[in-house]
Each structure stands twice: as C-alpha cells, then as structure tokens.
Amino acid sequence: MELHYMSAGEMRRMMEDREISAGEICRAFLDRIEKLDKKTGAFITVTGELALNQAGAVDKLIASGEKIPPLAGIPVAVKDNLCTEGIRTTCASKMLRNFIPPYSATVIERIVGRGMVMVGKTNMDEFAMGSSTENSGLFPVSNPWDTDLVPGGSSGGSAVAVATGQAVTALGSDTGGSIRQPASLCGVVGMKPTYGLVSRYGLVAYASSLDQVGPLARNVADCAEMLKAIAGHDHRDSTSAPGERDDYSVFLNRDIKGLKIGVPREYMGEGIDPGVRSVIEGALKVLDSLGAEIEETSLPHSRYAVPAYYLIATAEASSNLARYDGVSYGYRADDAEDVVDMYMKSRSRGFGAEVKRRIMLGTYALSAGYYDAYYLKALKVRTLIKQDFDRAFEKYDVLVSPTSPSTAFRKGEKVDDPLQMYLSDITTISVNLAGIPGISVPAGFSGGLPVGMQIMGRPFGEGTLLRVAHAFEMSTDHHVKMPEI
C-alpha cells in the first residue's frame, strides 16, 4: 500500500521497526501536498519547516530507544480556526489573513505534545460558516471524488486532506455538522465529540454553545486515537467537562450483539436523497447481521432544529465576531474618516457575504423587542430537542441516520439559495443543539460518491459510538476505497 494511505497504526509499527523514519514520512507527505495542493485547495498554510523539525524530534526519541506516544510522527492537518502560536491562523477570512496568534489552542498543545507532526492549516468556510467550503474567503476547495463538486464544510480542507492522503488525520470543528458532513461527502471518518469533552480554548469561536473540536481520519481506530489525544479537562475553558476521559481504543474490537439501535424516521424520510437512503438501509442490514437490534423511532421536534440553530448560532456569532473591528489586529480599512467609519469599512470589506448575513441575522434576533420571539424561543426549542434525545436514549444505545441528506453537490449549486444550503445540515444540527456526540463513517456509495452514516450517542458515550463504527468498518470495505486524483 502507498505510504500516504497507510493508517497511523501501520506507520507507527514501521517507525518502531526502523523501516521508515518520521522524517521520511513527513517528507513524503509534504511531497504529496506539493503535488495535490493546487488541485484540491485543501491547505491555506503548509508548515513544512515546522513539520520537519517536529518529525526530527520524534526520530531522535526513537533513536534514543524511548517508547514514543501512539501518534508520534503522524502527519496531521489542522483546521485554520485553531490558533497556532507563531503560525498565521486565518479562519479563511480576509479579516484574519495576516493574523499570527501569540498562543496555541489547547488541542494544538496536546497533539504537538504527543509528537504529532503538523503539516499545515486547512481551508474552510470563512469562520466555519457554511456547508460546502465555498465560503472560504481565500480560495475554494474541491471534492477529490469529482473536482466539480464541493467537499462539504465547513471543515472541507481537513476532510479533503485526509481523503487524499495529504495528512493521516486532521482536526476540524463542528458547530452544526462541520466535521461530519464533509467527512461524509469525502468518504472519511469524522467525529463531533460531546460538548465539553474537548477544550475549545484557542478555537476561534463561531457559536460558543455549539462549537466542538473533533478528529477526522481514514479509519475508526485512528479516529479513536486522535480523540484520546485531544480529549481532556482544560482549566482555561469553563465549559470543559471535569474528570478523566475514557481510553477510547478499548472500545474497538468489541461486538455489538444485542446493542439497541434506533433509527429516527424524521432523518430517513422527506428531503433525504433516495440513493443515500438506500445506502443507509444497506448499512443497517450490516448492523443487523452483526446482532444489533434495530428499530424505527422518532425525534418529534427535529423539524424545528434548523430554524432554532440559525437563531442561536447566529446570535452568538454576532457577538463573537464583534471583536474583528480593525482596532488592534486583523484587517483595517486605511481610508476611514473616523472610528465608526473604520469599523464599517473594515467589517464590510473584511468579512464575506455569508458571515455578514449571519451577523445580521443574529443581531436582529437579539434586538430589543425581538429577543423573546426569536432567541428565547429558540432556546426553548433547543431544550425540547434535547429531551427528544434523552427519551430516545432511555431505549436505545445509539441512533443511526444518514450524515447528509445528499452526496456531494455541484459547486455553485446552492450558493444563491442559503436556505437550501442550510438544509444540508438537517441531520447533523440536532446533535450540536443537544450537545451529544456523533460520528460519520463511510457507509457506501451512491452514484459513485461516498455516503456517510451518522451514529449518535449519549453524552460522553463516544466509546459506544466508536465500538459500533468499528464493528461496521470491520464488516465493510467502504473506507478502503480512495478517490483517484
């Protein structure tokens, strides 16, 4: 097998057996990026020198006979909304095109501290707002299965980097489906952990009560290993859950006999592409054959999830993004008359259309006289959605659905129809509103394009999700197929 499609586990064995060095792996991936970057648009910044230094440090450790951490020497790509000290962090926005953070996100400290080799910062929808990565304020990203199609978003660059072997694993962020949906559209594994499992410190906020950092990988075992690396309490994040985290790798290789799986009918009916539905039905048959007990169930408030999301997320965003004003960092219009003019010109030019749309939506939702009707109502809906899940999990261990209602769509197809674009997150958004974990695993193909299956679980039930995902992966070979690019 080609090096760039090997799993982290295989690479680790080869490094330990001195068949290859971390430096050689790193150079191979940098060559791969060099070859594919133009075509895919996955990276905003390639950090070759840093990567080689980090790989060199791992090789020294190996040479000294020390045992290396599980992911040491593994090339990783990082979404460009995670702050990296000394390395520009743009959020794919003109606003932050030249912003170099003086500090690193907790998750960056954690992966670097475990010897991972960061090869670059990946492209995304500007400030993580979008479902196609077409909202990147810098340049577009192509789906490796068909470059006329979108890769999904907002973590499109991370998904493409992993799908094309420009990185072994990647970090993304998921506010309404931004890890799972591109993972689905690009044919890789992507997980949104329970809210509070992974620190948000250093993740540039879009919607604080929904944002969560998570891993993308080409197989479930690598995903589990990545989750283990990034999960943990962080005293710098007040919303970080206290206590120890599970050892996620122990949940792999367990059978799923007798496991109760619910399939919400709202996620399999209207609006779901028939090709996608039939792939998921096939996947459910596999799970059934593995001994799981599958039943249809209902999440009755699902239809309100998208509107509630677009009130809560945009309200928080309107406040979170207020800091980009041109005063002390970021883009500043140089032809301003006074301070108000500076705000208006800097923000009008620094932000793209979708970001401005969401800031306006959120500002409106919070305005005097509208708060109760919109924002407060949305919070109540959020509670109802969470209660739907609580009830479902009294009966089922996990819930299963398509990750996305369709396979990858054409570039430009939904750009002028934001509502249509918003509906591409219809099956993922509720998971963020409820704060529960969700994973997308390759479940098959429809029209030659990958389809992802979403598995949703109880809060902090990542282990069970990985167990089901791994059992499914062991019985299928969808994840082995890679795009020809």
Added chain:
Amino acid sequence: MVRYETVIGLEVHVELKTETKIFCPSSTVFGGGPNTHVCPVCLGLPGVLPVMNKKVLEYAVRVSLALNCKIAEYSKFDRKNYYYPDLPKNYQISQYDLPLAEHGHLDIHVDGRVKRVGITRVHMEEDAGKLVHQGTIATTPYSLVDYNRTGVPLVEIVSDPELRSPEEARAYLEKLLAIIQYTGVSDCKMEEGSLRCDANVSVRPEGGAELGTKTEIKNMNSFKALQRALRYEAERQIRVLEEGGRIVQETRTWDEARGVTLSMRSKEQAHDYRYLPDPDLAPMVIHKSWVDEIKASLPELPDRRRDRYIRDLGISGYDASVITSTREMADYFEECLASHPNAKAVANWIMGDLSRLLNAENMEISRCRISPPQLAAMLRLIDGGTISGKIAKVVFEEMFSSGKDPEVIVREKGLVQITDEGAISAAVERALAENPKVVQDFRDGKDKALGFLVGQVMRLTRGKANPEMVNRLIRDRIKSEDEG
C-alpha cells in the same frame, strides 16, 4: 407656583482589588507601562475564553452583604454588546437579568435625621481599557488604547431612586464608599477611577407619585462634582419645565470647567445592548453556607461602630461619624484608646491637629508617621503635666514630620514643662514689673489683662511654664501686693 422635588438614583462602579483580573491571570495593579498587564484573554484575541476568578465573586458577595442585600442562589453572566475601541471584544461581560444581589439598603445621616436608601442591585462585570487622546476627544487625530485596565473586576451598585437632593446623593456616596472600604475589597479612589459614579436625575411637582423623565449624568469625578452637577441638572430641568418645555430622556456629561451638563446622546440614539447569556461561562450556583461564612467574616461596619462609640465611649454623634468615616481612622482611634482610654481627648487630636496635618500633605492616615502608641504617649505627657497642651502642639508637629517618640522630642528640645514654683515666680515678678499698666487694669477688674500677663510669662519661659501655676501665681502675687 409649583414647588419641585428632585429624584436621584446613583449607579456606582467600584473596582475590586483582587490580585488578578476577573477572567484571566493578568495583574490588576494600577499604573505600569501601557499594555503591560495584558494577556490573550483580556486582549480579546480570537479563540480565547474567560474563566471566572472566584475571589471576585467572594469580594462581590462581601460588598453585597455589607449593603444588606439578598444574595442570589443562582446567577449568571451576560454579554452587553456595543462597539467602542477601549472594549477589545466589543462586548462587556456583565450581568443582566440575574444579578448577584438585590434588595439591599444603607442609612445616611442628613440634617440630623437618618434616612434609609434602598439598593436595587449589585452585579459583577469587567472594566474596559483606557483611550489616550492627543488633546481633546473631538480634535485628536488618533487615539491610543491602553488595555491594562481591561478585565479589572468591577461591581456596579445601583440605588433606588430615593435620593431627594444633591446633599443626600453625596451623603449616600460617602456612606457607600465608607462601607466598601470597611469590607476591604476596594480602595475606592475616585481620582484613580477605582470608584466611579453616574446619576439618574428627574424632577416632579413636590409630592407627585409619578417619576418625571430622567436624564443620566456622567463624568462626575469627585464628591464636589457630583453635588454641583446634580444641583445644576435639577435646576436646568425645572427651568425647562417652567418655560413650558419637556425633558428629553438622554445621557449628559458634566463639564467641570464650565459647570454645566451637556447632552451626549438621546434615547433615540441610545444603544441596544442586545444582552445574551455568555455561553463561555457556566452559571454560578452560590451556596448559602459559603455566603454565611463570608457574612461571619465581615468587620464591624461604620454604623455599628458609630453607635458603639456614642454609647460606650460617650463621644458626640458628630465626632463618632467623622471618626468612623474611614475604617483606617476608626482603627487608628481604637489603637490609641488601647494605651490611652480618654476617648474625647483622642478624638479631638485626631479630628483636629492630625487631620489638619494629613490634609495639608494630602496623606492618608494609614501612612501617618505618628503611630497610635506615640499619640497615646503624648497624651500621657500632657496628663502627667510633663508638657502643656500648647507645647503639645509643637511636639505633635515634630512627631508628624520626624516620626520620633514624643519623649525624645521633649528631651531633645528641652520642652519639659516648668513646674518649679521658684522659676515661674521669677518670671511672674519680671512680667508684672514690666507691665504696671496692665497690672492696674487687672486690679480694675479687666479679665483680659490676666490673659495678657499669662502670655508674657509663657513668652519668658518659652511656653514651658505650667499654665495653671502661672495663673495661680499671678493672682497670688497681685493679691499679696494689695494686701501688703
């Protein structure tokens, strides 16, 4: 003619003197080079998150309890959204609908009566930075921003609209400042901006039930400014009404130099702060047992102390009020009493000579070079007859400037009181001989003449003669002459 009543409510911001800021580990020390007490969190850089400093909560609970407030069991932070260059996130983390504490009160003494003023609420928030203009804000070509103050913890204390005059407002602010100082959680220095006051002012026909349209007055940087601004604003509003006009709800700024309030922005231009619960901070659940612990640790507050001084020490209400107006002064007073239990004498010296000298040097009593035991020692020297009250004033000034013990000063300067009758008699002889006319005046019943003669004797003894002995000896001497 309609008589008007002024209605005032105050909003007071107080900086809490924790070591670190409210949501990050940066220092709160005042001063320092621009932008030296900052970190990514208080600079509001992309991706940072606030983490509540528990000490701030403790201090805010302390203040609230001292103001007789009810502490919320459940409280949360909200974001107040507005754009200003001194606010790096363009929202301030504050508290909106679930403040830390409500329903408190404090008592003020005005015109010899006690008035209870309600406290609507106490809440916590972060301070903003400071803009440095080149000249005035209106003409500056650019402004610099210093974020050292950004994120310094504040409590905002809002009074009910129950103050009825600028004098009551001032008394309220003075009392509030005293109480907070007693709790030890703030320096309350108006000149350093660690205590800032805004006022809501309206007027209405006396005895009216409904409140008039209010204006909000900002930029009052001293007690005097507060009183002047409120007086001006109340008179302005009455004038507008009497001329048949209407009060516009607006924010006005006090122009200290011109002695007027000026319109800043009207209600139509007012901010819509678009409050929302801060999703980065978990709500606070405040346990009663913890609140009780803090309550138990509160010091004796000014009113209790004042009453105790009047009751147990027998000093006047006025003296007790002055002495207890700051905790430092009251503590100093009590430390003096520990070694010299004459409360009236100690109070007189603190309120008289000591206050005068401190004011002249603009010094706080905590930095005074005369220690309480030294003041007590000086009083003992007076009581023991070693020095006269008059000499004591000289000794006291020397103590104030040098910090030396009174006994040392008396010895070094030879200021021991002359109580030797022979020595005083000699001076009396000389004074009488030099002033026969005055002696005659005394004989003619002019009491003033005695004072002059005593003064002469004191001059001859360089103030050291025991005044009572001088008095007695002059009378005895003239009397014996008359009889002889």
